[in-house]
Amino acid sequence: xxxxxxxxxxxxxxxxxxxxxxxxxxxxxxxxxxxxxxxxxxxxxxxxxxxxxxxxxxxxxxxxxxxxxxxxxxxxxxxxxxxxxxxxxxxxxxxxxxxxxxxxxxxxxxxxxxxxxxxxxxxxxxxxxxxxxxxxxxxxxxxxxxxxxxxxxxxxxxxxxxxxxxxxxxxxxxxxxxxxxxxxxxxxxxxxxxxxxxxxxxxxxxxxxxxxxxxxxxxxxxxxxxxxxxxxxxxxxxxxxxxxxxxxxxxxxxxxxxxxxxxxxxxxxxxxxxxxxxxxxxxxxxxxxxxxxxxxxxxxxxxxxxxxxxxxxxxxxxxxxxxxxxxxxxxxxxxxxxxxxxxxxxxxxxxxxxxxxxxxxxxxxxxxxxxxxxxxxxxxxxxxxxxxxxxxxxxxxxxxxxxxxxxxxxxxxxxxxxxxxxxxxxxxxxxxxxxxxxxxxxxxxxxxxxxxxxxxxxxxxxxxxxxxxxxxxxxxxxxxxxxxxxxxxxxxxxxxxxxxxxxxxxxxxxxxxxxxxxxxxxxxxxxxxxxxxxxxxxxxxxxxxxxxxxxxxxxxxxxxxxxxxxxxxxxxxxxxxxxxxxxxxxxxxxxxxxxxxxxxxxxxxxxxxxxxxxxxxxxxxxxxxxxxxxxxxxxxxxxxxxxxxxxxxxxxxxxxxxxxxxxxxxxxxxxxxxxxxxxxxxxxxxxxxxxxxxxxxxxxxxxxxxxxxxxxxxxxxxxxxxxxxxxxxxxxxxxxxxxxxxxxxxxxxxxxxxxxxxxxxxxxxxxxxxxxxxxxxxxxxxxxxxxxxxxxxxxxxxxxxxxxxxxxxxxxxxxxxxxxxxxxxxxxxxxx
Amino acid sequence: xxxxxxxxxxxxxxxxxxxxxxxxxxxxxxxxxxxxxxxxxxxxxxxxxxxxxxxxxxxxxxxxxxxxxxxxxxxxxxxxxxxxxxxxxxxxxxxxxxxxxxxxxxxxxxxxxxxxxxxxxxxxx
Numbered sequence: 004x005x006x007x008x009x010x011x012x013x014x015x016x017x018x019x020x021x022x023x024x025x026x027x028x029x030x031x032x033x034x035x036x037x038x039x040x041x042x043x044x045x046x047x048x049x050x051x052x053x054x055x056x057x058x059x060x061x062x063x064x065x066x067x068x069x070x071x072x073x074x075x076x077x078x079x080x081x082x083x084x085x086x087x088x089x090x091x092x093x094x095x096x097x098x099x100x101x102x103x104x105x106x107x108x109x110x111x112x113x114x115x116x117x118x119x120x121x122x123x124x125x126x127x128x129x130x131x132x133x134x135x136x137x138x139x140x141x142x143x144x145x146x147x148x149x150x151x152x153x154x155x156x157x158x159x160x161x162x163x164x165x166x167x168x169x170x171x172x173x174x175x176x177x178x179x180x181x182x183x184x185x186x187x188x189x190x191x192x193x194x195x196x197x198x199x200x201x202x203x204x205x206x207x208x209x210x211x212x213x214x215x216x217x218x219x220x221x222x223x224x225x226x227x228x229x230x231x232x233x234x235x236x237x238x239x240x241x242x243x244x245x246x247x248x249x250x251x252x253x254x255x256x257x258x259x260x261x262x263x264x265x266x267x268x269x270x271x272x273x274x275x276x277x278x279x280x281x282x283x284x285x286x287x288x289x290x291x292x293x294x295x296x297x298x299x300x301x302x303x304x305x306x307x308x309x310x311x312x313x314x315x316x317x318x319x320x321x322x323x324x325x326x327x328x329x330x331x332x333x334x335x336x337x338x339x340x341x342x343x344x345x346x347x348x349x350x351x352x353x354x355x356x357x358x359x360x361x362x363x364x365x366x367x368x369x370x371x372x373x374x375x376x377x378x379x380x381x382x383x384x385x386x387x388x389x390x391x392x393x394x395x396x397x398x399x400x401x402x403x404x405x406x407x408x409x410x411x412x413x414x415x416x417x418x419x420x421x422x423x424x425x426x427x428x429x430x431x432x433x434x435x436x437x438x439x440x441x442x443x444x445x446x447x448x449x450x451x452x453x454x455x456x457x458x459x460x461x462x463x464x465x466x467x468x469x470x471x472x473x474x475x476x477x478x479x480x481x482x483x484x485x486x487x488x489x490x491x492x493x494x495x496x497x498x499x500x501x502x503x504x505x506x507x508x509x510x511x512x513x514x515x516x517x518x519x520x521x522x523x524x525x526x527x528x529x530x531x532x533x534x535x536x537x538x539x540x541x542x543x544x545x546x547x548x549x550x551x552x553x554x555x556x557x558x559x560x561x562x563x564x565x566x567x568x569x570x571x572x573x574x575x576x577x578x579x580x581x582x583x584x585x586x587x588x589x590x591x592x593x594x595x596x597x598x599x600x601x602x603x604x605x606x607x608x609x610x611x612x613x614x615x616x617x618x619x620x621x622x623x624x625x626x627x628x629x630x631x632x633x634x635x636x637x638x639x640x641x642x643x644x645x646x647x648x649x650x651x652x653x654x655x656x657x658x659x660x661x662x663x664x665x666x667x668x669x670x671x672x673x674x675x676x677x678x679x680x681x682x683x684x685x686x687x688x689x690x691x692x693x694x695x696x697x698x699x700x701x702x703x704x705x706x707x708x709x710x711x712x713x714x715x716x717x718x719x720x721x722x723x724x725x726x727x728x729x730x731x732x733x734x735x736x737x738x739x740x741x742x743x744x745x746x747x748x749x750x751x752x753x754x755x756x757x758x759x760x761x762x763x764x765x766x767x768x769x770x771x772x773x774x775x776x777x778x779x780x781x782x783x784x785x786x787x788x789x790x791x792x793x794x795x796x797x798x799x800x801x802x803x804x805x806x807x808x809x810x811x812x813x814x815x816x817x818x819x820x821x822x823x824x825x826x827x828x829x830x831x832x833x834x835x
Numbered sequence: 836x837x838x839x840x841x842x843x844x845x846x847x848x849x850x851x852x853x854x855x856x857x858x859x860x861x862x863x864x865x866x867x868x869x870x871x872x873x874x875x876x877x878x879x880x881x882x883x884x885x886x887x888x889x890x891x892x893x894x895x896x897x898x899x900x901x902x903x904x905x906x907x908x909x910x911x912x913x914x915x916x917x918x919x920x921x922x923x924x925x926x927x928x929x930x931x932x933x934x935x936x937x938x939x940x941x942x943x944x945x946x947x948x949x950x951x952x953x954x955x956x957x958x959x960x
Contacts, residue, residue: 523910525921550863554923566903815860
């Protein structure tokens, strides 16, 4: 299997950093020189541990996943999950697992860390758990079923995350911290006190200065925790989250150089004491430090990928500044937040006990540079402070103004004040200079910059900053951020939509006359045609509309590369009778059409000549088919699994629901194609989370997911609402789709629309669920209009001889196009 | 004088072919038709822009980029005031006036003079 000229690279560990390393290697084409094998101890592919507590708030393993097994397969990377490496045999350059021995030329340790459990008597009792992996969370959930109360031991960052998870299980939750305050690493005593008040107001009890001596049987609850002063606390469930320790046992056993308190020693190239072996992430000790945040781990992964591909980039340490929302409370810490590492440092503090906000600045002895900062209660000050800190910018004359409240909100440092070296996104280490380069190379919007640089796709903390930099730089370049759809209309798609709707304009020529100029073009014509269809739903084949359509819409079929068309009848929910299947076969045979099953559970018939389309459709319509709109920026298909009608796991009738959805929205035209899916249970066989609208059955109804996408840039759909009844489900989808249709750019899928939506998912929920804009009823009515006016476009056309005239290959002769030449392959015809 | 006029009329009848009728055209769009030439049959795309300075255009139906015969099925419009058709396959724009591709200087479609003669569409070969 292994080609002789390639080296064998083994990566142990498939966590966030291990996966990032894989991505970095793929980006550098490292698969051309390495056969890469990745071992993961867990059965799950790399997932987002930062957002683990959302697992109890409705997100499942799949939506937390950072990648897919397809990604690994496509890049020829062997992924061996659920296979823990048990030893490294350096003498023979092999690693050992329970399933065998695997040779390596280069080896990377990305084994991460494990939760530290303090040596407490009784700490190994049942229902004493840890918080680190999805399996840990499953165990916590299981234990939570029979529990009323839960205690987290550890009041640091991870402890508060774990407390959030317990709260998500509806347990009465308490946090026990050994230090005199919560988050002792990040905040001082004032900040800690404020944090405690805020957290307790949210219903989580915070006990500080508590050293647990032992855990024993409780009276009212399962456990009793006994503290140093013999005070006790009873609880049913205990979760230890008191810090992490590197998973360095493999390295220790094969005698790599270790730190005194653990961790594999690495240099700037992430090389261990054995130059064939590298280490990255929380197992690695660099300059006597373990970095327990994902950002520095990603930077190590990047440096390691560089080392493996002979690049020169090194790991040069990482900033541990962080901004978090823990239990709904903002906490931020920048640089030397305590001011105890900077000789002569001076501080400014601001405390508001009413609004419960606390901010602290630590400045250099000359008062000119920011060396640290601390925030509790409002992180909107973070970005600006971070820029002063990380770029060494000179502070204003009155530094206190940076943390004092002002009626305009947090002070912002204009993006123009940032030097090119300023780091915008620390997760992916993207500088302002790099952003500018992509703009110079032709990127014209935020989405393109994100796709190109990956900025703001890690923790997302820099989203607002990135947007302001992009907007500012575009403007500075004189790229008048001209949002006009094209030279014929000085309006955006959204504006054109409003004009059409408000003025009731029903044709392109009227719109052009009143609000545009010229003849129009291949940009504005289809865009306006789509708007008109969304608003009034007149047949697109009517004389006024037909010149606006792309060829696919004009001929209601998909043009292929040789000028022939493919035909896809609607098969609602992918359910089809044998009789209809036979008709598809007969039609395909008669017209010699190449036949292929689509990803949307339909049948695609390729190679139809223009003049044959009406006859083909007459046969299909006679058999009860309708047009499938595979040619349109419109509702495509609703994929479904077989559901509880047959499947022993199904909890709802997913096929029935998918048909209801398909019939409801068929014919709906939108800025881009719309794909749907319905799964009958949480196993998700219909892959609903990769669709614009995904519906997954629960025991109580339906969970609704929105804005997913497959394609070039896959995006998991986000959980939007849970346990909906049928009526509410339709109501939300009606509103969601119409809101998207109204506000998206042309050819913008829901995924990109969602990523550019200011306010994000919360805003979308507010509009759709809480009707914050007061337009919900209007959106529903508009959808109802489209539903009520649905008509099969092909049936309409077949009844109109004038429209049928359009389907002549040549208007003056019945000779077919002699340049369409077919050849045979695998028993079917294809273009020669 | 009279000889010259007679000669011109004769040339006229020989080189202006009737290719189709006005009713075969589609407003603000294109149709394809066969044209008989000395070099054999050619597929042409006919575009009709009613009410504009020049209402009728005839260009090659063959798309040099995709090598498929599809130009008549493209969207018609204008770029900076010049009437164009966009190829329905890879979306290059061709000027209707002279067939010039706007994205690639080296590519040009053939064009033919074309006009109405009552209800007939006549093309000059």
